[in-house]
Amino acid sequence: MAKTGRPRKYKTAEELQVKIDAYFAECEEKDKPYTVTGLAMACGLDREQLINYASEEEFSDTIKTAKAKVLRWLEEHLNDKSTFTPGIIFNLKNNYGWRDEKHLEHTGKNGGPLLIRWQTADEAADE
Numbered sequence: 001m002a003k004t005g006r007p008r009k010y011k012t013a014e015e016l017q018v019k020i021d022a023y024f025a026e027c028e029e030k031d032k033p034y035t036v037t038g039l040a041m042a043c044g045l046d047r048e049q050l051i052n053y054a055s056e057e058e059f060s061d062t063i064k065t066a067k068a069k070v071l072r073w074l075e076e077h078l079n080d081k082s083t084f085t086p087g088i089i090f091n092l093k094n095n096y097g098w099r100d101e102k103h104l105e106h107t108g109k110n111g112g113p114l115l116i117r118w119q120t121a122d123e124a125a126d127e
Contacts, residue, residue, distance in 0.1 A: 008053075009044055013062040016053070019043040020066045033083070034073040036095050039066055071096055 010016040023042030027034055040050040054063035074092055077083040092098040108114045 009049075010053070010059070013059050016043060016059060017062055020062065024066075024069065033077070034070040035091070036067060036070055039070060067095075 019042055020039065023039055024034065026032070026042070027038070032038070036050070037047055040047050043050065045053070050063060053059040054067075071092075074088050074096075078085060078088055089098075106114050
């Protein structure tokens with residue numbers, strides 16, 4: 001069966017890598033942050049197209065490595081006072097699966113099992 005739709009913009013991972021390298025070089029030169037959307041646009045794609053390329057075996061490692069470089073930049077700038085930390089956190093949660101988690105563990109005396117005793121209002125009043 002013939003493939004339908006628009007032909008791929010890049011035939012090889014090497015072609016795509018040239019655009020990726022140029023994006024990161026421009027960011028460095030202009031002191032701009034790395035972003036997934038900026039990466040996609042530099043490659044002449046939108047975010048969804050970039051993700052679609054990442055799902056193709058030939059391009060998977062290339063895209064994952066580029067996204068990891070963006071992730072590293074974000075992590076390194078989390079505590080940098082010159083960047084907007086809430087924006088970085090938003091990016092990490094939406095593009096990299098980060099989430100806020102709290103794990104609570106309740107135990108009884110000396111770390112033993114937690115015992116719960118139910119009593120009625122009448123029983124409580126008798127105490």
